[in-house]
Amino acid sequence: MQAPYIQLKEIRLTFDKDQKDTIRRFSLNIKEGEFISIVGKSGCGKTSLLQMVAGMKKPTSGLITIGGHEVKEPVDELSYVFQKPILLEWKTILENVLLPLQLKRKLTERDTNKAKEMLDRVGLTDAIHKFPYECSGGMQSRVAIVRALLDKPQILLMDEPFSALDSFTRDQLHVQLNELIDTYKPTVLFVTHDLQEAFFLSDRIILLGGEPGRILQEYQVPFTRPRQKSILFDQSFYNFQQDMNERLQS
Missing domain, CATH: 3.40.50.300 (P-loop containing nucleotide triphosphate hydrolases)
Known part of the structure; x- marks a missing residue:
């Protein structure tokens, strides 16, 4: 058992x-x-x-x-996704996704590419350089999920x-x-x-x-x-x- x-x-x-x-x-x-x-x-x-x-x-x-x-x-x-996406308004979507990794260690090109790949999977390729206030609630929720899964918790x-x-x-x-959970x-x-x-x-x-x-x-x-x-x-x-x-x- x-x-x-x-x-x-x-x-x-x-x-x-x-x-x-x-x-x-x-x-x-x-x-x-x-x-x-x-x-x-x-x-x-x-x-x-x-x-x-x-x-x-x-x-x-x-x-x-x-x-x-x-x-x-x-x-x-572990990673924690809260009721409301907690995003920094002065950072872009890509920067927000990478922030937890950046706080742990120096970012690599591989980190950035992985973040872009995951954002693409949830339909946010065209939003990576936007700021949170330019994105809908659904888009911000996708960002929070990608950020939580980026480091494979x-x-x-x-x-x-x-x-x-x-x-x-x-x-x-x-x-x-469902698809992201099945992958990671x-x-x-x-x-x-x-x-x-x-x-x-x-x-x-x-x-x-x-x-x-x-x-x-x-x-x-x-x-x-x-x-x-x-x-x-x-x-x-x-x-x-x-x-x-x-x-x-x-």
């Missing part, structure tokens, strides 16, 4: 201001290369879970390990990265993200409110709910990745959607 790559064991999180548990007894094993989505209502602790995996926040109790090593500080081998954390976009743009980005094969932990998004992208979906937050149900998506949008017309998606909605309302 394959040992979990990321393990969260009996996680409890309490904020000092009210001494109430935000998350209680949350346990999850994630295999290397899996795409896991966490779905739930606002306030159930989804973002806090990502922050704890990243080493940005410490659990009140419980254990988080990556590759068998306890997470005690910010983790180097072992883990990719994504916190509702498409929530502010229109449905057409989201659909395009889902397909492009990081382990992904993805937070979303969108059931279609979770079903299309994920290997497993964790339904989080209750007060304090806990796992209500785990779902295995019965399709291999990468996928076509046609799976959203499959009966299994409607069954999943109905079951999840009922559990969230109960």
Whole structure:
């Protein structure tokens, strides 16, 4: 049996201001290369879970390990994509993509060529010398994803990265993200409110709910990745959607 790559064991999180548990007894094993989505209502602790995996926040109790090593500080081998693309307005799209590498070491021609190649894959070849304010929200989201994957992180954390976009743009980005994940094969932990998004992208979906937050149900998506949008017309998606909605309302 394959040992979990990321393990969260009996996680409890309490904020000092009210001494109430935000998350209680949350346990999850994630295999290397899996795409896991966490779905739930606002306030159930989804973002806090990502922050704890990243080493940005410490659990009140419980254990988080990556590759068998306890997470005690910010983790180097992961990238984080936030709800809003965090781009520097005075730097071009290409410069924004290369910035994390530039902060680590001296850039090479290979780095620049790789960044251009990845931007081309998401349809941004003509935008590399533009500034963020000249780009749409969808374009900025593509930049954030390319930047996160440029250095081939072992883990990719994504916190509702498409929530502010229109449905057409989201659909395009889902397909492009699917293709990039299939190429670079990081382990992904993805937070979303969108059931279609979770079903299309994920290997497993964790339904989080209750007060304090806990796992209500785990779902295995019965399709291999990468996928076509046609799976959203499959009966299994409607069954999943109905079951999840009922559990969230109960």
